[in-house]
Amino acid sequence: xxxxxxxxxxxxxxxxxxxxxxxxxxxxxxxxxxxxxxxxxxxxxxxxxxxxxxxxxxxxxxxxxxxxxxxxxxxxxxxxxxxxxxxxxxxxxxxxxxxxxxxxxxxxxxxxxxxxxxxxxxxxxxxxxxxxxxxxxxxxxxxxxxxxxxxxxxxxxxxxxxxxxxxxxxxxxxxxxxxxxxxxxxxxxxxxxxxxxxxxxxxxxxxxx
Amino acid sequence: xxxxxxxxxxxxxxxxxxxxxxxxxxxxxxxxxxxxxxxxxxxxxxxxxxxxxxxxxxxxxxxxxxxxxxxxxxxxxxxxxxxxxxxxxxxxxxxxxxxxxxxxxxxxxxxxxxxxxxxxxxxxxxxxxxxxxxxxxxxxxxxxxxxxxxxxxxxxxxxxxxxxxxxxxxxxxxxxxxxxxxxxxxxxxxxxxxxxxxxxxxxxxxxxx
DNA sequence: TCATCCAGTAAACAACTGTTCGCCGAGTCT
DNA sequence: AGACTCGGCGAACAGTTGTTTACTGGATGA
Numbered sequence: 173x174x175x176x177x178x179x180x181x182x183x184x185x186x187x188x189x190x191x192x193x194x195x196x197x198x199x200x201x202x203x204x205x206x207x208x209x210x211x212x213x214x215x216x217x218x219x220x221x222x223x224x225x226x227x228x229x230x231x232x233x234x235x236x237x238x239x240x241x242x243x244x245x246x247x248x249x250x251x252x253x254x255x256x257x258x259x260x261x262x263x264x265x266x267x268x269x270x271x272x273x274x275x276x277x278x279x280x281x282x283x284x285x286x287x288x289x290x291x292x293x294x295x296x297x298x299x300x301x302x303x304x305x306x307x308x309x310x311x312x313x314x315x316x317x318x319x320x321x322x323x324x325x326x327x328x329x330x331x332x333x334x335x336x337x338x339x340x341x342x343x344x345x346x347x348x349x350x351x352x353x354x355x356x357x358x359x360x361x362x363x364x365x366x367x368x369x370x371x372x373x374x375x376x377x378x379x380x381x
Numbered sequence: 382x383x384x385x386x387x388x389x390x391x392x393x394x395x396x397x398x399x400x401x402x403x404x405x406x407x408x409x410x411x412x413x414x415x416x417x418x419x420x421x422x423x424x425x426x427x428x429x430x431x432x433x434x435x436x437x438x439x440x441x442x443x444x445x446x447x448x449x450x451x452x453x454x455x456x457x458x459x460x461x462x463x464x465x466x467x468x469x470x471x472x473x474x475x476x477x478x479x480x481x482x483x484x485x486x487x488x489x490x491x492x493x494x495x496x497x498x499x500x501x502x503x504x505x506x507x508x509x510x511x512x513x514x515x516x517x518x519x520x521x522x523x524x525x526x527x528x529x530x531x532x533x534x535x536x537x538x539x540x541x542x543x544x545x546x547x548x549x550x551x552x553x554x555x556x557x558x559x560x561x562x563x564x565x566x567x568x569x570x571x572x573x574x575x576x577x578x579x580x581x582x583x584x585x586x587x588x589x590x
Numbered sequence: 591t592c593a594t595c596c597a598g599t600a601a602a603c604a605a606c607t608g609t610t611c612g613c614c615g616a617g618t619c620t
Numbered sequence: 621a622g623a624c625t626c627g628g629c630g631a632a633c634a635g636t637t638g639t640t641t642a643c644t645g646g647a648t649g650a
Contacts, residue, residue: 206415
């Protein structure tokens, strides 16, 4: 299993990754449905026909980008969920983690925000599927907390979706702020913390408490 | 002032509206940044050059669509805000109003959801500006309610944005459900009501109540 | 070592794009 | 009635697009 890839296959993967990287970079100022195949290959320095060795079409490349973009986010969420601490502390830490993630993966967040409701169906579906899985995992983690005693499955699910949505909206807000602007970042972080705290209060009093 | 438009200007407005309508329809399966000028004129039955009599470019048409799309939504929100009733009742009515609005303006909601973070900067900015104004008005309405006594301006603002975001996400969820599917609609409505109610609970207990 | 594989190539294809130009002819104003 | 305005037209422009084709040459495996 730990068999080093052949030179052949390694080079192929490298070109594939170059195509993905170039695509992501080109998507900074447009959306996937207007991204051209030639545009991507030109940016990489590869002949147009070479594209087909890696992807069926641009939508296919988009779906691959979904995996890449949501992969790191997934790990991030899990890390947040595993924390157990005072609620306010968890909120503070979560917002910081999100801010940091956006700083390091701005293009990925932009891609997800832009294509979540974008014009390319397979990509929309891939994003929806992965976000749904996020909600599953968040639901499982929340369900294990004492605060969730007596909650129905449907209620837990709506709470999970609320959290996942909020997290993505917060990340998007950070992403849209001008890069390297600590003041804007702080403002967004403050709003995000308050919103999460309000949701937490609602959660505490859900069962007529 | 109530001077009927001249035949000339009336016909021009009619063509302009036809271009907007065709654009909106074509955006069902793509995003604005891939919408072609010729594509739009072809759909209307107008020569390509005629497009420039009405819009500078496709981004300009997009900005016009923002006004059209958010115009009706604006009236809808005001209607919701003016209601004064039991909280649960306001929530029920609001969700119904949103569902109804989406049924009647599906393409408009799709456009806003798709282009809010889309690839065309002027359009993103126009949407952000109008949504910001929505938040202002929601903030003013909420601030006038007894429940908001003692709230700081910043807290009111974060609550308004939370509500506006949620409303848009709910509308988007309705929009993405298969048309004429009462079961899916009911499920989304149920989730939306619960989420709004949880936010309402958080609001009630915001000041350490 | 030698036949096989296959990632990447160059060239050609028809179809399409946004934009500019001068022109027409119906609506407008005096 | 006559001069003027201006929305829409048709043609032409140089570029660009996605896709197919037959090919080359280095890695691969017997």
